Amino acid sequence: MLTPPPGDQLVVSTDSLTEEVHFKRSQIPPSILGRKALLVNISDLAAMGARPWFCLLALSLPEDLARSSYSSALLEGFLGETRRWGVDLVGGNLTGSSIIQVNVTIGGTIDHGQSIKRDGCRDGDSLYLVGHVGRSSRGLQLLHELNFDMLPTREEELLELVKDPHDALCLLSHLLPAPRLRAGIWLRQRKLANSMIDVSDGLVADLQRLAEASGVEIVIDGSTLELLRSEGGERMTLEHVLHGGEDYALIFSCSDRKHQEIEKIFPEGFGDLRRLGIAHRAETPAVLVDDGRNQMILTPQGFDHFT
């Protein structure tokens, strides 16, 4: 029984992690799987600037795992993150299944009429990125390459698994993404963002969604892309940056007159803030890159569940 805060509006969202689609059983410890399942849903709230309120967990497990410490480790990881983010687990369901699936539904609150959606990007808006892109897919590549026998479960130990500090961050970002909740709430409360989306399927794919919802074309600055790539270490490619999924960074747009203010007052602890480019009203929504001489259309190659 939940009592809605007077005057607030409710947002709800659902997201699943499915074995062999989003993860391989041997490549993620159960406690981290439980944590990640909540984190990706917290990111959905971040993209709306919503405060976490409640969640429900629908867990599908093969019988041998349900009867072993696997299920309790998964649940402990999940519950730890619910405490960390202040979200109440109010319902659940456990089902037998041939594969592992962790489905979470999350509810959050927003002050009445204050929502930020992906369709609010206007002509002349500046586009911003909070956090990083490319790290998660580079981390996944590392998991495949290194083929660890057994992964540790704590952040500090995960960071020590590989020597290269860039790679270590990528591995951690893949296993335990950092939802930009504080940034999302802050942007909403200060009415600084016209539109917002989280990057779950890749930078270009999610920019394209924002462009289509808003009826704009988005022109990204080529030098910013190169900067994002170079910061990711030697093995980070432009492919990772443009099309890697599961980073759970935040993209938002703001009016041109606000963009200098935002760069000054954006709190440091909320994640790296980068100006990606600019939006123009357009008949055909698209994402382009401007290398200083030419503009080229970027085609989404993000995660498609059925290719």
Next chain:
Amino acid sequence: MLTPPPGDQLVVSTDSLTEEVHFKRSQIPPSILGRKALLVNISDLAAMGARPWFCLLALSLPEDLARSSYSSALLEGFLGETRRWGVDLVGGNLTGSSIIQVNVTIGGTIDHGQSIKRDGCRDGDSLYLVGHVGRSSRGLQLLHELNFDMLPTREEELLELVKDPHDALCLLSHLLPAPRLRAGIWLRQRKLANSMIDVSDGLVADLQRLAEASGVEIVIDGSTLELLRSEGGERMTLEHVLHGGEDYALIFSCSDRKHQEIEKIFPEGFGDLRRLGIAHRAETPAVLVDDGRNQMILTPQGFDHFT
């Protein structure tokens, strides 16, 4: 974005239908699977006397089904029921998977402080059943026995599949259970029920849950059980009545002084109402049957996802 009705409280619940656990792909058409996925969640609301508000659908499908008419038929069935029950689909998620899973989260509203829970059954309460038990598991047995090539999708056609009218009702009850939503809301609004639960895992299993939550033992009248069995046709067994799952009937308890009133004023269209027996405060919660001479303990043998 959802605006909670002022003063109301929110209840949320989640339930999944998983291939090879809850159904076989060949034994349920996709449109009926979609409908059933909402119906079992509506039954969760019925058990709390809540009015439907919103739902989210997390669908896992193998690629060949996602790319075929299977997915649209499933979605159409689901959406048809959302319209019928007045519940808004406000979020969703589609994931590739080796098996079909339909997970639904549902939200409902209750006037502030009016909830009915399974822990409210008191000493001396009468126990009532709304609807039927046993039909669904008998219907599942028929599905296995008759091994239909292709099932029709409309109720009228489903009822014509088998000659015996009892069996026909059982088949329909299994494929398209009838949640007792109007009864649940009516009982809550008139403050007639002290406790309530829906029968998803079997009569004894769910009575046992109510008994444990409330700290009572529940004594069922043996002649009522025999009546329930005989009404189900020749092939209905006591096993079906006591332990068959997925009927989504409603069980509630009411104070002794209200039970005669309820029997008089319970609206006819809400489903058959039957008095099952009586509850006593007890150290050891249990479900018993009284055959007029002896009392025997009934052990739950309901659906266990992991046996």
